[in-house]
Amino acid sequence: MSEFVSVLTDNADLFVQFFRTTIELFLIGGVGALILGTVLGALRVSPVPAMRAFGTLYVNTVRNTPLTLVLVFFGFAAPKLGIPLDYFPAACIGLILYTAAFVCESVRSGINTVSAGQAEAARAIGMPFGQVFGEVVLPQALRASVPPLVSVLIALLKNTTVATAVNVQQAGSLPDYLSERGANQLFTNIWIAIIFVLLVAPLALLQRSAERHAAVAA
Amino acid sequence: MKLRTSAVVLAGAALAVALSGCGKEGTPSAGGSGGAASDACTSSGVKFTPASASIPGSPTYDKIKSAGTVKVGVKADQPNLGYKDASGKRCGFDIEIAQMVAAGLGIDPSKIQYSEIPSANRESAIKGGQIDYYVGTYSITDKRKNDVAFAGPYFVAGQDLLVRKDETAITGKDTIKGKKVCSATGSTPIQRVRDEGLTEPANIVEFKTYSECVSQLLDKKVDTVTTDDAILKGFAAQNPSAMKVVGKPFSIEKYGIGLPHDDKALRRAVNAILLKSFSDGTWRKIYDGTLGKSGSSAQPPKLEQY
Numbered sequence: 047m048s049e050f051v052s053v054l055t056d057n058a059d060l061f062v063q064f065f066r067t068t069i070e071l072f073l074i075g076g077v078g079a080l081i082l083g084t085v086l087g088a089l090r091v092s093p094v095p096a097m098r099a100f101g102t103l104y105v106n107t108v109r110n111t112p113l114t115l116v117l118v119f120f121g122f123a124a125p126k127l128g129i130p131l132d133y134f135p136a137a138c139i140g141l142i143l144y145t146a147a148f149v150c151e152s153v154r155s156g157i158n159t160v161s162a163g164q165a166e167a168a169r170a171i172g173m174p175f176g177q178v179f180g181e182v183v184l185p186q187a188l189r190a191s192v193p194p195l196v197s198v199l200i201a202l203l204k205n206t207t208v209a210t211a212v213n214v215q216q217a218g219s220l221p222d223y224l225s226e227r228g229a230n231q232l233f234t235n236i237w238i239a240i241i242f243v244l245l246v247a248p249l250a251l252l253q254r255s256a257e258r259h260a261a262v263a264a
Numbered sequence: 265m266k267l268r269t270s271a272v273v274l275a276g277a278a279l280a281v282a283l284s285g286c287g288k289e290g291t292p293s294a295g296g297s298g299g300a301a302s303d304a305c306t307s308s309g310v311k312f313t314p315a316s317a318s319i320p321g322s323p324t325y326d327k328i329k330s331a332g333t334v335k336v337g338v339k340a341d342q343p344n345l346g347y348k349d350a351s352g353k354r355c356g357f358d359i360e361i362a363q364m365v366a367a368g369l370g371i372d373p374s375k376i377q378y379s380e381i382p383s384a385n386r387e388s389a390i391k392g393g394q395i396d397y398y399v400g401t402y403s404i405t406d407k408r409k410n411d412v413a414f415a416g417p418y419f420v421a422g423q424d425l426l427v428r429k430d431e432t433a434i435t436g437k438d439t440i441k442g443k444k445v446c447s448a449t450g451s452t453p454i455q456r457v458r459d460e461g462l463t464e465p466a467n468i469v470e471f472k473t474y475s476e477c478v479s480q481l482l483d484k485k486v487d488t489v490t491t492d493d494a495i496l497k498g499f500a501a502q503n504p505s506a507m508k509v510v511g512k513p514f515s516i517e518k519y520g521i522g523l524p525h526d527d528k529a530l531r532r533a534v535n536a537i538l539l540k541s542f543s544d545g546t547w548r549k550i551y552d553g554t555l556g557k558s559g560s561s562a563q564p565p566k567l568e569q570y
Binding site for chain 2: 219222
């Protein structure tokens with residue numbers, strides 16, 4: 047038991063440093079993906095066929111590409127193509143672009159819960175698409191999107207560990223570091239799992255309060 | 265509608281192909297962008313004939329003998345050291361040391377069952393009996409001696425620097441300030457670079473494998489790769505016209521053969537096999553045919569029997 051605790055206490059410096067990077071990646075990736083994903087969701091239901099086609103193409107391409115491949119593309123291939131990108135921004139961009147595809151689909155599933163009559167009524171009183179979408183459809187859609195969106199965010203939090211592949215050291219790099227320091231591998235991984243659970247807990251709470259906040263009397 | 269869907273699928277497929285093509289770009293050059301197919305395994309050509317052995321009091325040996333085969337833990341991603349090529353052939357300095365030991369124990373090298381054991385799992389694999397012995401850049405340390413026994417050392421390595429052939433500015437550990445330094449994620453060499461402040465934290469680059477670092481070195485994305493010189497020499501030997509090892513080691517890593525902790529008889533026997541190879545020139549032939557191709561020379565180490 048004491049060895050179990052000492053794995054954490056002896057390496058507290060690394061745990062703090064690496065989990066901080068994990069949280070940074072998560073916050074940047076999360077905010078970026080929510081914005082981009084919502085825009086993509088709007089594209090997918092927009093009245094312009096070219097925009098819809100672009101949204102569909104984006105989602106089906108990015109969602110079906112392994113995350114490692116997306117990150118490696120921005121980490122290694124982009125510089126070769128003449129786009130100067132440092133590793134951390136590359137990881138952020140990769141995570142944002144990848145997660146946005148899933149956010150888009152969550153938002154779209156929410157949009158589909160809003161009855162067509164709502165949009166038709168809004169159009170009937172002369173609102174342009176921007177207003178129909180932003181003031182009538184989206185607020186109702188986001189309510190239904192909260193549970194899948196939180197799932198996407200939780201997946202993003204865990205996906206940040208893939209950034210080890212492009213020289214961004216975060217929680218996913220801890221097993222490599224600690225094994226070289228001679229720490230017990232099983233204990234290391236149990237600690238990482240515990241901390242991830244602790245990090246996910248606020249997201250679950252956020253989901254509950256957001257659902258309560260957005261609830262409508264049935 | 266139908267048309268549009270198939271167009272989307274086609275475009276997606278084309279993009280995916282382009283993406284995966286780019287992603288792979290880094291890997292082949294790791295083998296050696298020198299053109300020659302240096303990825304394929306070549307051995308030093310030393311023939312190991314099984315000796316008639318008998319090691320009384322060694323439970324591991326009894327097990328080996330009755331099974332007629334020996335289970336050896338190795339690495340597979342270190343060219344000219346512990347390597348498995350695309351056709352599944354194994355080669356390298358550590359592999360041939362393992363074969364020599366097997367022959368010394370009376371087992372034909374073709375009867376070896378190799379398992380690739382990652383560094384973190386070596387002690388548990390030896391303790392659990394998954395392997396009979398381990399040969400793979402296994403540094404002898406006091407901490408590890410609590411769990412396993414070591415025969416050897418059979419090689420003394422040290423942390424060194426791998427640079428491009430035309431590099432002149434990097435001549436030792438104190439000349440890498442401001443240079444991009446690459447090594448395996450969390451490895452002792454890169455932790456040392458960070459702890460001793462040999463370069464700025466922003467210039468430290470870490471990847472899962474050394475071959476990614478070597479590929480980045482050849483692409484001029486990093487300036488040097490650092491780890492044990494044995495590993496670096498293996499990469500340099502793959503592509504001696506493009507890379508060289510600086511040759512100023514700044515640590516000492518004694519590679520030993522990992523054995524079950526309490527099998528003293530086996531340890532004595534393996535030490536005797538190593539000692540014989542040091543004196544009869546076998547060690548030198550193995551070295552020259554593998555790591556020696558990098559252009560760096562080395563001497564057999566002094567055994568440490570304990």
